[in-house]
Amino acid sequence: MQSTDIRQPDYFHKVVDCQWACPAHTPVPEYIRLIAAGRHADAYMVNWKSNVFPGVLGRTCDRPCEPACRRGRVEETAGHPPEPVAICRLKRVAADNKGDVSALMPPPPKSKNGKRIACVGAGPASLTVARDLAALGYDVVVFDGEAKAGGFIRTQIPRFRLPESVIDEEVGHIMNLGVDFRSGQRIDSMRELLTQGYDAIFVGCGAPRGRDLDIPGRHEAAKHIHIGIDWLASVSFGHIHSVGRRVIVLGGGNTAMDCCRSARRMGGESVTVVVRSGFDEMKASPWEKEDAQHEGIPIRNYLVPVAFIHIEGQLCAMQFQKVRPEIDANGRRQLLPTGEPDVEIDCDEVLIAVGQENAFPWIERECGIEFDRWGLPKLDPKTHQSTVKNVYFGGDAAFGPKNIIWAVAHGHEAAVSIDKMLHGEDIQDRPLPATVMISQKMGIHEWSYGNDITDAARNKVPWAPPSLTLNNIKVEVELGFDQNLAIKEAARCLNCDVQTVFTLNKCIECDACVDICPMDCISFVANGEESDLRQRLTAPALNLTQDLYVADGLKTGRAMVKDEDLCLHCGLCAERCPTGAWDMQKFLLEMTHAGPGCRSGAGLTVKVAA
Amino acid sequence: MTYLAKPKLHHPSLKPNKVGFTRRDYEGRISTLCAGCGHDSISAAIIQACWELDIEPHRVAKMSGIGCSSKTPDYFLGQSHGFNTVHGRMPSVLTGAYLANSELLYLGVSGDGDSASIGIGQFVHSMRRGVNMVYIVENNGVYGLTKGQFSATADAGSKSKKGVVNTDSPIDLVSLALQLGASYVGRSFSGDKAQLVPLIMGAIRHRGAAFIDVISPCVAFNNHAGSTKSYDYVREHNDSVNFLDVIEGKAPIEVEQPADGSLIEVAQHDGSILRLRKTDPDYDPRDRIGAMNFIARHHAKGEVVTGLLYVDPDAVDFHQHLGSVGTPLNKLGTAELCPGPTALDKLNASLR
Numbered sequence: 001m002q003s004t005d006i007r008q009p010d011y012f013h014k015v016v017d018c019q020w021a022c023p024a025h026t027p028v029p030e031y032i033r034l035i036a037a038g039r040h041a042d043a044y045m046v047n048w049k050s051n052v053f054p055g056v057l058g059r060t061c062d063r064p065c066e067p068a069c070r071r072g073r074v075e076e077t078a079g080h081p082p083e084p085v086a087i088c089r090l091k092r093v094a095a096d097n098k099g100d101v102s103a104l105m106p107p108p109p110k111s112k113n114g115k116r117i118a119c120v121g122a123g124p125a126s127l128t129v130a131r132d133l134a135a136l137g138y139d140v141v142v143f144d145g146e147a148k149a150g151g152f153i154r155t156q157i158p159r160f161r162l163p164e165s166v167i168d169e170e171v172g173h174i175m176n177l178g179v180d181f182r183s184g185q186r187i188d189s190m191r192e193l194l195t196q197g198y199d200a201i202f203v204g205c206g207a208p209r210g211r212d213l214d215i216p217g218r219h220e221a222a223k224h225i226h227i228g229i230d231w232l233a234s235v236s237f238g239h240i241h242s243v244g245r246r247v248i249v250l251g252g253g254n255t256a257m258d259c260c261r262s263a264r265r266m267g268g269e270s271v272t273v274v275v276r277s278g279f280d281e282m283k284a285s286p287w288e289k290e291d292a293q294h295e296g297i298p299i300r301n302y303l304v305p306v307a308f309i310h311i312e313g314q315l316c317a318m319q320f321q322k323v324r325p326e327i328d329a330n331g332r333r334q335l336l337p338t339g340e341p342d343v344e345i346d347c348d349e350v351l352i353a354v355g356q357e358n359a360f361p362w363i364e365r366e367c368g369i370e371f372d373r374w375g376l377p378k379l380d381p382k383t384h385q386s387t388v389k390n391v392y393f394g395g396d397a398a399f400g401p402k403n404i405i406w407a408v409a410h411g412h413e414a415a416v417s418i419d420k421m422l423h424g425e426d427i428q429d430r431p432l433p434a435t436v437m438i439s440q441k442m443g444i445h446e447w448s449y450g451n452d453i454t455d456a457a458r459n460k461v462p463w464a465p466p467s468l469t470l471n472n473i474k475v476e477v478e479l480g481f482d483q484n485l486a487i488k489e490a491a492r493c494l495n496c497d498v499q500t501v502f503t504l505n506k507c508i509e510c511d512a513c514v515d516i517c518p519m520d521c522i523s524f525v526a527n528g529e530e531s532d533l534r535q536r537l538t539a540p541a542l543n544l545t546q547d548l549y550v551a552d553g554l555k556t557g558r559a560m561v562k563d564e565d566l567c568l569h570c571g572l573c574a575e576r577c578p579t580g581a582w583d584m585q586k587f588l589l590e591m592t593h594a595g596p597g598c599r600s601g602a603g604l605t606v607k608v609a610a
Numbered sequence: 611m612t613y614l615a616k617p618k619l620h621h622p623s624l625k626p627n628k629v630g631f632t633r634r635d636y637e638g639r640i641s642t643l644c645a646g647c648g649h650d651s652i653s654a655a656i657i658q659a660c661w662e663l664d665i666e667p668h669r670v671a672k673m674s675g676i677g678c679s680s681k682t683p684d685y686f687l688g689q690s691h692g693f694n695t696v697h698g699r700m701p702s703v704l705t706g707a708y709l710a711n712s713e714l715l716y717l718g719v720s721g722d723g724d725s726a727s728i729g730i731g732q733f734v735h736s737m738r739r740g741v742n743m744v745y746i747v748e749n750n751g752v753y754g755l756t757k758g759q760f761s762a763t764a765d766a767g768s769k770s771k772k773g774v775v776n777t778d779s780p781i782d783l784v785s786l787a788l789q790l791g792a793s794y795v796g797r798s799f800s801g802d803k804a805q806l807v808p809l810i811m812g813a814i815r816h817r818g819a820a821f822i823d824v825i826s827p828c829v830a831f832n833n834h835a836g837s838t839k840s841y842d843y844v845r846e847h848n849d850s851v852n853f854l855d856v857i858e859g860k861a862p863i864e865v866e867q868p869a870d871g872s873l874i875e876v877a878q879h880d881g882s883i884l885r886l887r888k889t890d891p892d893y894d895p896r897d898r899i900g901a902m903n904f905i906a907r908h909h910a911k912g913e914v915v916t917g918l919l920y921v922d923p924d925a926v927d928f929h930q931h932l933g934s935v936g937t938p939l940n941k942l943g944t945a946e947l948c949p950g951p952t953a954l955d956k957l958n959a960s961l962r
Binding site: 074075076452453455508509510512514515520521540542555566568572575576577578 | 615616620622645654803827833841842
């Protein structure tokens with residue numbers, strides 16, 4: 001294998017599994033250390049810069065970081081499987097305890113640059129574009145049909161998961177930059193918007209149409225059947241105050257989980273979730289399924305809706321066909337009827353949460369914006385540019401329903417494109433993220449990070465008592481970690497951003513690092529092809545998604561090979577190294593955001609391979 | 611020196627051996643030696659060898675004297691018996707322990723100061739008596755704990771870190787052990803575990819005095835240009851005479867014997883087989899006098915001869931020499947220990 005080029009920003013970035021997995025690439029270990037140090041405001045700002053909505057995301061994020069967390073691969077706990085660090089809920093700790101951060105926020109620009117940007121929809125994608133660009137002096141106008149900005153964050157997420165004050169505060173930080181929010185102005189014609197002379201238009205209107213279920217009885221019993229996302233919005237706005245006694249929620253995604261838990265709080269005594277697929281295949285995050293079950297809501301799987309049963313429009317039950325999964329000849333999973341009699345479940349009300357569709361009835365086809373056969377706009381996946389060069393898409397409107405953190409990531413990328421385009425630059429030519437490596441050595445055996453690996457198991461977030469939460473939809477269920485628990489949980493972080501950096505010409509091949517490494521990550525072996533090398537190491541490197549760090553050309557002709565997969569970043573290799581060939585260096589990655597840093601002449605402009 | 615305990619977490623591929631322990635279970639406390647010390651690699655080799663041989667930790671007694679090397683038994687086999695003796699007196703204490711209980715595995719760990727200077731008399735006698743033990747000298751040629759003076763094994767002409775050239779003749783412990791009758795003699799290098807681990811395994815399986823001289827660079831005081839015990843020097847001058855494989859079990863894997871006799875198999879008394887692949891065609895590890903000559907000739911050329919240098923599979927150990935009881939004293943009952951007046955009379959009569 002070739003020696004690893006550690007100057008490539010991606011190499012060490014991948015080692016920080018959480019940060020690599022995060023669409024916005026938030027520097028997770030960095031803010032966890034700040035939380036452990038009690039520097040909540042600083043931790044909040046690290047987040048804010050990267051993901052714009054730390055308080056919201058700390059409660060609602062889909063947390064792609066957690067399944068990626070290295071702790072989930074290395075931990076050994078008595079009785080239960082290894083668990084990742086509770087990254088998401090630590091983020092909330094920073095938001096809860098930050099105090100007044102107004103002085104840390106960027107001030108509104110003193111002068112404007114004369115460029116006008118329109119954002120359609122006031123959800124997380126548009127608001128991210130607005131934040132990134134308004135601070136640079138752009139005139140950003142955000143249009144939304146609702147009275148308050150926030151989009152799905154405000155309308156879809158029930159209050160018992162996300163209090164409105166958190167939304168108000170974080171949307172407020174953006175509005176304070178001088179963003180012009182036009183409430184109650186739903187854009188219903190792209191053609192018209194295009195004539196208004198905006199330099200760029202960003203479409204972040206979400207995926208606002210819930211999929212319906214066209215089966216017998218749907219039409220007749222319509223009064224008692226609702227589309228989940230519309231129903232959640234009505235609940236959120238206070239248009240709906242109660243629900244039937246017996247409720248069925250159809251669907252296995254996070255919206256279904258929000259629906260059932262909301263129904264439980266609005267008088268639904270018997271709420272049942274019914275899903276076509278099996279429990280493990282459900283789209284909802286595991287913790288959301290757990291939370292629903294924890295509140296006494298049964299989830300019934302492998303039932304396909306057949307009909308709504310009603311008596312003259314009065315809904316009384318639903319009929320389901322029993323199915324079982326089977327893998328067909330093409331390896332695809334199919335649901336086949338079991339042949340057993342259909343199941344009937346009594347109900348007074350049904351919430352349909354079987355998916356969302358994008359709908360752009362307001363974009364006239366003659367505008368030049370092309371759509372693919374799934375009804376999604378044709379976009380450059382990197383720049384988010386549509387087939388009309390000054391119109392960009394992001395969030396759920398771009399590639400179909402995802403989640404908040406993806407919307408934020410899209411917003412950042414679109415803002416970079418817009419900023420570059422309006423400076424007359426090639427928007428494909430995007431600088432790589434900037435990286436900084438800093439040695440963490442403080443003394444002979446001291447590092448500026450905690451390298452003592454704790455065996456502690458994941459801490460549970462305390463909940464408010466169900467007697468309180470099940471009776472009032474506005475009482476937040478999770479209380480969040482207190483500062484004590486937060487410090488304990490933060491200590492579980494392995495500091496994967498503190499990298500093991502190897503300097504070839506300092507190594508005397510004494511084997512001290514090989515002997516001390518608790519995970520047998522380090523080997524000194526004859527070089528070879530990767531597949532062969534992976535088998536010949538001190539311990540086999542079986543996780544192919546994780547790189548080998550290779551430094552070839554030692555004095556004995558061997559190569560140093562380190563398997564990054566299970567490294568605890570404990571720094572013992574560096575402590576036992578007599579010559580400093582190993583050093584623990586903190587890797588900080590600065591994503592390229594809109595501003596001078598994304599433009600050419602910013603110094604290092606490297607062409608990103610397509 | 612490291613302050614933190616080594617994390618308990620380990621690689622998922624780590625397997626338990628036949629007695630249910632993983633390699634990590636054979637570790638001891640974290641080393642307090644200087645970073646990069648060759649001794650730590652030797653500790654790691656001992657850990658590996660004991661794991662591979664399914665040694666039960668509580669059947670091992672680690673004996674040592676004083677010095678950097680003699681501290682190391684704290685850093686491996688944390689669940690074994692141990693005894694840090696007086697400086698240079700480890701061989702006597704080990705001999706006494708062996709006489710009292712021959713059923714333990716005795717692992718003597720010493721250094722060039724402990725064995726070649728203050729304790730050389732003890733070293734000599736434990737070798738010639740054929741005490742059943744594994745005697746490892748972690749040989750760095752300097753007194754590390756007192757800031758790097760030459761020890762008795764430093765080669766003449768070797769330069770100290772301060773620039774002083776050694777003019778005294780060196781003691782070659784391997785040659786000494788051969789001359790004194792040690793029945794398993796090897797030399798290795800802390801930076802070459804592929805060679806060292808099988809040598810230790812063979813020594814553990816050997817009955818009789820097994821001696822291994824391990825050159826173990828002192829990174830603090832003897833790893834510079836001009837030293838003959840540095841990583842670079844030993845790597846450049848290493849003359850390995852054979853590769854050793856220790857094969858256990860009733861039915862060893864058959865291999866084709868090359869016609870040139872480059873493969874030698876030596877069966878030890880416990881059934882294990884030492885399979886040696888010669889890298890030097892002239893070297894026969896069953897010839898004690900030939901070995902002594904070979905080592906002397908090559909040493910004169912500045913080469914460091916390593917490998918399994920001599921083995922006598924038919925060696926007789928100390929208990930057999932003495933005709934003493936092989937059963938551990940703690941297992942002898944009153945009947946054996948006080949056989950009564952008839953037995954005494956018989957003994958007395960035999961001496962009249």
